[in-house]
Amino acid sequence: MSYFVVLVLSIGLMVGCTENASKTADMILTNGTIYTEDANNTVAKNVAVKDGKILSVGTTSDIENYKGASTQIIDLKCETVMPGFFDSHMHPAMSAVDYVFSVVVSDVSGVESYAKKIKEFAVANPDLKVIQGAGYYRSDWDELGPRKETLDAIDSTSPIIMLSNDGHSMWVNSKALKMDEITKDTPNPEGGIIQKDPKTGEPSGLLQESAMDLMKDISIKYSKEQYKEAILWVQKLLNSRGIANVFDANANLDNPNYY
Structure with a gap:
């Protein structure tokens, strides 16, 4: 059975980069299929991460430069890693206020x-x-x-x-x-x-x-602060599921609090 490992990180992809070789990674994922989602759709086998940010993706020899005594090494055993999913059709704010306040x-x-x-x-x-x-x-x-x-x-x-x-x-x-x-x-x-x-x-x-x-006239009118609270709540929920980006398919321009 195959699984996706999803990294919700600040993406700073530097394929095969040696500029940051002096940095020691907190974690290295190796022996996997790494979809970088960069402009060239680069696929690599290894990725080094420090402080929640990607230091480098590349070959085994590239990543060796970031290995230290305290680095956690995770063998992916050919599994797949992505930097985060993008949901192209959601109604996050409109739905989130229901979950939080109703x-x-x-x-x-x-x-x-x-x-x-x-x-x-x-x-x-x-x-x-x-x-x-x-x-x-x-x-x-x-x-x-x-x-x-x-x-x-x-x-x-x-x-x-x-x-x-x-x-x-x-x-x-x-x-x-x-x-x-x-x-x-x-x-x-x-x-x-x-x-x-x-x-x-x-x-x-x-x-x-x-x-x-x-x-519409008798429905609850949520405040701007309630929308803010709900958006922060749903952002945390989505990130926990590996969703790093969403497209709101209904930005209600008639509701200034929502907009």
Whole structure:
């Protein structure tokens, strides 16, 4: 079985460099496939590291210059090393505030499990004017989707707004629908769907695509400081998984705190 070793380091690649030969490496990785990600897509077998920075990558003889009595030598046994992954499509800040300041249910599945976590969060945060969260899976329901009645049983006096795991639908309770004046007579917005009970015609509790924008006025408005705190939290999480760069695919210019 093959593994990737990911180095999240300050990259200063000097292939075959002897200029820093006087420096002693803290760690040397040897006998591997080292993807340097430099302009020439250089692949080497060895890398020397000191104080979290790469001193050199190159041949065995190049790296020998950085070996000292206290240097840790790690034989990669032909495994692969990369300087860090780049995730080319994420919504880091938008998602991170949910994880830090609201209820996230993506670690469980099933309607009962979702309801349990949301209720626990509501009980633990009685002063919140809006119970907000994310992470449910649309596939846990039939074609009509999640029902408002499940959330009504948790709290019928405060709006509850839950964003789906994929970010394309929203599960809300009756209070949220009432506050936004969404009724059986409310038409679908362009590019969106207000799911309605086929028997009664009443909104069922699922808003899809652009219909989610109807909840903007009552959704929690996170502060700039909250976004900062969340970004620092998710940065640490991503680095721990070897992700060194991300592209935010939704820099919301309409939200100055987010932007």
